[in-house]
Amino acid sequence: MISTYYLQIIILAGINIIMATSLNLIVGYTGQLSIGHAAFMSLGAYASAIATLHLGFPFIAALLFGAVVAGLFGVLVGIPTLRLKGDYLAIATLGFGEIVRIIFLNLQITGGAVGLRGIPKQTTLLWVIAAAIFTLFVLRRILNSRVGRALIAIREDETAAESMGINTMYFKTLSFGVGAFFAGFGGGLFAHYFRYIHPNVFGFMRSIEHLCMVVLGGLGNMWGAMLGAVALTAIPELLRAGAEYRLLAYGAILVLMMRARPQGLLGESEQTGGSIRRKIRIFSRGADTLKKT
Amino acid sequence: MFIQQLVNGIILGSIYSLIALGYTMVYGIIMLINFAHGEIYMFGAFAGMILVVFYNVPFFLAFLLAMAFAGLVGLTVEYLAYRPLRRSSRLAALISAIGASIFLQNLALLIMGARPYTFPSPFIPKVYQTSFLTISKLELIILAISFLLMFALTFFIQKTKIGKAMRAAAQDMDTASLMGINVNLIISITFLVGSALGAAAGVMVGIYFRTVTPMMGLMPGLKGFVAAVLGGIGRIPGAMLGGLLLGVAEVMAAAYISSQYRDAAAFAILILVLFFKPTGLMGSFMQEKV
Amino acid sequence: MKKYRLTMFIVLVLCMALLLTSGCSTQQAAPGTQEPEEGTVEETVDVKVGTVGPLTGGAATYGLSVSNAVQIALEEANENNEIPGVNLVQISEDSEGDWSKAANAFSKLIDQDNVNVIIGAVLSSETAAGGPIVMDGEVPTISPTSTATGLTEGNPYLFRNCLSDEVQASQLAEYAVTELGLKRFAILYTNNDYGVALKDAFEATAKEKAEVVAVEAFMDGDEHFRPQLTSIQQKEPDAVFVAGYYTEAAKIAQQAAEQAMSIQILGADGFYSPVLVEIGQDAIEGATFTAGFFSADPNPVVQSFVARYTELFGEEPDMFAAQAYDAARIVIEAMKQNGTDRQAIRDGLAETKDFPGITGLTSIDEEGDTLKEVLILKVVDGAFQRLR
Numbered sequence: 001m002i003s004t005y006y007l008q009i010i011i012l013a014g015i016n017i018i019m020a021t022s023l024n025l026i027v028g029y030t031g032q033l034s035i036g037h038a039a040f041m042s043l044g045a046y047a048s049a050i051a052t053l054h055l056g057f058p059f060i061a062a063l064l065f066g067a068v069v070a071g072l073f074g075v076l077v078g079i080p081t082l083r084l085k086g087d088y089l090a091i092a093t094l095g096f097g098e099i100v101r102i103i104f105l106n107l108q109i110t111g112g113a114v115g116l117r118g119i120p121k122q123t124t125l126l127w128v129i130a131a132a133i134f135t136l137f138v139l140r141r142i143l144n145s146r147v148g149r150a151l152i153a154i155r156e157d158e159t160a161a162e163s164m165g166i167n168t169m170y171f172k173t174l175s176f177g178v179g180a181f182f183a184g185f186g187g188g189l190f191a192h193y194f195r196y197i198h199p200n201v202f203g204f205m206r207s208i209e210h211l212c213m214v215v216l217g218g219l220g221n222m223w224g225a226m227l228g229a230v231a232l233t234a235i236p237e238l239l240r241a242g243a244e245y246r247l248l249a250y251g252a253i254l255v256l257m258m259r260a261r262p263q264g265l266l267g268e269s270e271q272t273g274g275s276i277r278r279k280i281r282i283f284s285r286g287a288d289t290l291k292k293t
Numbered sequence: 294m295f296i297q298q299l300v301n302g303i304i305l306g307s308i309y310s311l312i313a314l315g316y317t318m319v320y321g322i323i324m325l326i327n328f329a330h331g332e333i334y335m336f337g338a339f340a341g342m343i344l345v346v347f348y349n350v351p352f353f354l355a356f357l358l359a360m361a362f363a364g365l366v367g368l369t370v371e372y373l374a375y376r377p378l379r380r381s382s383r384l385a386a387l388i389s390a391i392g393a394s395i396f397l398q399n400l401a402l403l404i405m406g407a408r409p410y411t412f413p414s415p416f417i418p419k420v421y422q423t424s425f426l427t428i429s430k431l432e433l434i435i436l437a438i439s440f441l442l443m444f445a446l447t448f449f450i451q452k453t454k455i456g457k458a459m460r461a462a463a464q465d466m467d468t469a470s471l472m473g474i475n476v477n478l479i480i481s482i483t484f485l486v487g488s489a490l491g492a493a494a495g496v497m498v499g500i501y502f503r504t505v506t507p508m509m510g511l512m513p514g515l516k517g518f519v520a521a522v523l524g525g526i527g528r529i530p531g532a533m534l535g536g537l538l539l540g541v542a543e544v545m546a547a548a549y550i551s552s553q554y555r556d557a558a559a560f561a562i563l564i565l566v567l568f569f570k571p572t573g574l575m576g577s578f579m580q581e582k583v
Numbered sequence: 584m585k586k587y588r589l590t591m592f593i594v595l596v597l598c599m600a601l602l603l604t605s606g607c608s609t610q611q612a613a614p615g616t617q618e619p620e621e622g623t624v625e626e627t628v629d630v631k632v633g634t635v636g637p638l639t640g641g642a643a644t645y646g647l648s649v650s651n652a653v654q655i656a657l658e659e660a661n662e663n664n665e666i667p668g669v670n671l672v673q674i675s676e677d678s679e680g681d682w683s684k685a686a687n688a689f690s691k692l693i694d695q696d697n698v699n700v701i702i703g704a705v706l707s708s709e710t711a712a713g714g715p716i717v718m719d720g721e722v723p724t725i726s727p728t729s730t731a732t733g734l735t736e737g738n739p740y741l742f743r744n745c746l747s748d749e750v751q752a753s754q755l756a757e758y759a760v761t762e763l764g765l766k767r768f769a770i771l772y773t774n775n776d777y778g779v780a781l782k783d784a785f786e787a788t789a790k791e792k793a794e795v796v797a798v799e800a801f802m803d804g805d806e807h808f809r810p811q812l813t814s815i816q817q818k819e820p821d822a823v824f825v826a827g828y829y830t831e832a833a834k835i836a837q838q839a840a841e842q843a844m845s846i847q848i849l850g851a852d853g854f855y856s857p858v859l860v861e862i863g864q865d866a867i868e869g870a871t872f873t874a875g876f877f878s879a880d881p882n883p884v885v886q887s888f889v890a891r892y893t894e895l896f897g898e899e900p901d902m903f904a905a906q907a908y909d910a911a912r913i914v915i916e917a918m919k920q921n922g923t924d925r926q927a928i929r930d931g932l933a934e935t936k937d938f939p940g941i942t943g944l945t946s947i948d949e950e951g952d953t954l955k956e957v958l959i960l961k962v963v964d965g966a967f968q969r970l971r
Contacts, residue, residue, distance in 0.1 A: 004720070005694035008687060033384075081564070084571050087326065091522040092567050094515075095560035102557040105774060114731055114776045115682075115708055121715070194686055195715045198708040201683050204515065208391055215388045237687060246677060247639050248399040254392025255374045262381030294817055297842075301809040399639060407643035408898060409830050411861045420843045427842045502806045503837050503862050504830065508641040512804065547810035553774060553800040555810075 031155030044184025070184020218264025306540020312517025331514015337492020367488025525576025
């Protein structure tokens, strides 16, 4: 029998896989730097928790409700901000994330600064595995379609993509919306696992953590994002043995890992290439093109 | 009250400006968001506090030594965490910067402990009062030092040979190096100067708010970064303007909208500015080459 | 180059594997119990006591105080052999001030370390996240500092040892009006559960008897309070109630002085720390606040705790430390009375009645909340003085 502690870490890793792969769609495949993923997670978490507590939704409906709310916000935020490029987009998403957090901190219905207690525990390992597979499946379908190719074209060269007749604004917003949808989905699972939510864990450091997972795993590589999510969930827990040196080591590991594998754990380096089978190419290709933005 | 709040905002903003300058200088040259800048600011504040409190060094000397110390920390971070990644993707360097930031923060926590240290003001407390404005001597000194440093930096960048080389490297690193500029040296100098400015801000915040803690760099670091983007990242006058604007916006939001939404209002203004000026207030129009 | 990177990567993986296998080395046996000497046949059993709280991050100073104070209580119990045949071992876990990490810490203590009792967590959000976990795991838990309203309700395994925000804020408001003769109040509160609960209670009582002219908020860890203070100054109140912790309170006092605002500062138990006076200096002089602990209390138990804490950690204990020490003492008392297994400790905690702690007589009610007496202290010449 697996202990509750390990189960908890595995479930968190599963939720983080959903977070990282959905962020990878935005950052790794579409090339849009977002530092506000935790905000969408919190929107999903709060919306689904409120749906369960006040509207009496069954679990699956609450999850979807949270995801849809987050996705809608993704589109709403995406329309004005996706005109921005590179770091300007990053900072706008970061600002959005902080605004959402502060609003949740002050609203009555979200429990404000006290947090929301008494959410029923619904998330189980099975749910998380199913949700992660569902996420990966949908993302893979998107990436292997015309849409996926359009997104990658935008990443590679937005101007060129536009001149090829790709409606870049539409596809960027779509990618943002889908990413936010799954972030909200992950947030719903998160809320119904811990049975408690408070805005403070959805701050910008959480968004940065999601970004670290994606980059560490290898931008534009779904297996990489999964590996990154698992690694960054497990490492802080493994480091509990290090007591007060824990976060010191965590910081050093981030630096050393990037020094050792700048393209991410599963990212392709610029020199190699072509050895991976064509079929999984799009799903797991290393991207190193954010240099330009 | 309006004028009082405006002055409150300008003082806070001048500190943000100093922090933003460090971000913007580094970004201008190597396009890296130096996430560890907030921690360098904190190291500067600690160095100043330790020198003044434990070694009784005169304040202005301690101020300069703290700037020098933080400059060296900045150099070390650049050498260990950024230089190996200079040819890699920008995001890889960003993650490395985040790692460096976490490392430095926890290093300070281990060495100094979590309890806040008091950084006593070296000046005799004195408050000047008129009917519409109250300002203390300390605040006037902070304003004076910040503006002095900003002018000194502008002079350095515009008028000296090293400044010229920095501008050249910012424009095109490869061409600059072909022109005989030692780009590595220039990048090091940029980190040195940017970090020293961060330390200056750190020491001033230390005496203004009377405390120094290992966590003090987190929020000001973020705000400084936001200010740099607001002004147009990579632009030195932009960072100064962005910092002042952010400071004033924050204070006005707290005063006239709601203190509960102070930071939210500041960020909303940021997004609004970017909506109309997508490359920041002073950012150049981005010409994309096809 | 590629080879070098690969080697580095492998080295890293090996390092991590090493960390994994080296596992739970955090168990620091509290020193004190000597190894059983030759001849003594009596064998001691280790009983594990977990603590959860922020040891890193912005709230680290609070978590470290708690962990340090628990360490002292356990050491003392071991030295005096208070529970015969039992050696208390502390396992201290970090939450980074993040409640989801606190939840991980709770699970780890319960499942991996198999602790018998947990003292924690520190922040209310952390305890709220840990509550359902300790209930599922049936591990008695006592939080020394989480004051959020209703935290322990409906959870038979969760207790706490701290002043209630409602009680102290309304008592303070009453005292301010009747004893200090103040009429116009401003409130400046931290926008977290602690600040909000204090603000609500204070506002309710103060409004009945006097006037509340301004209510302003600030965020956890803010340093710049000038805009709020300027707004407050406009309303010309007699006193400002600062609902927050000592670092912020001291800075608020300093910045009020900076803008020539002389005003009576009121506060709650979050003020209680020597740091308040260190940072606040002259500006905090005269501040009046409620507290559960008073280090100048002549009671020998208080004096020995203060002396030992100062000797070990180089600073005077704050309110967090004092309450954590009492929480640990209450746990030890429960073990003495009922035994050391989880259920026995839980029942012992629930039965706590008039426990003579360093934070006053303490009883735990049927909901797991604490009943305590409220002291009122004042800063006079850089030291705390008891008013009531």
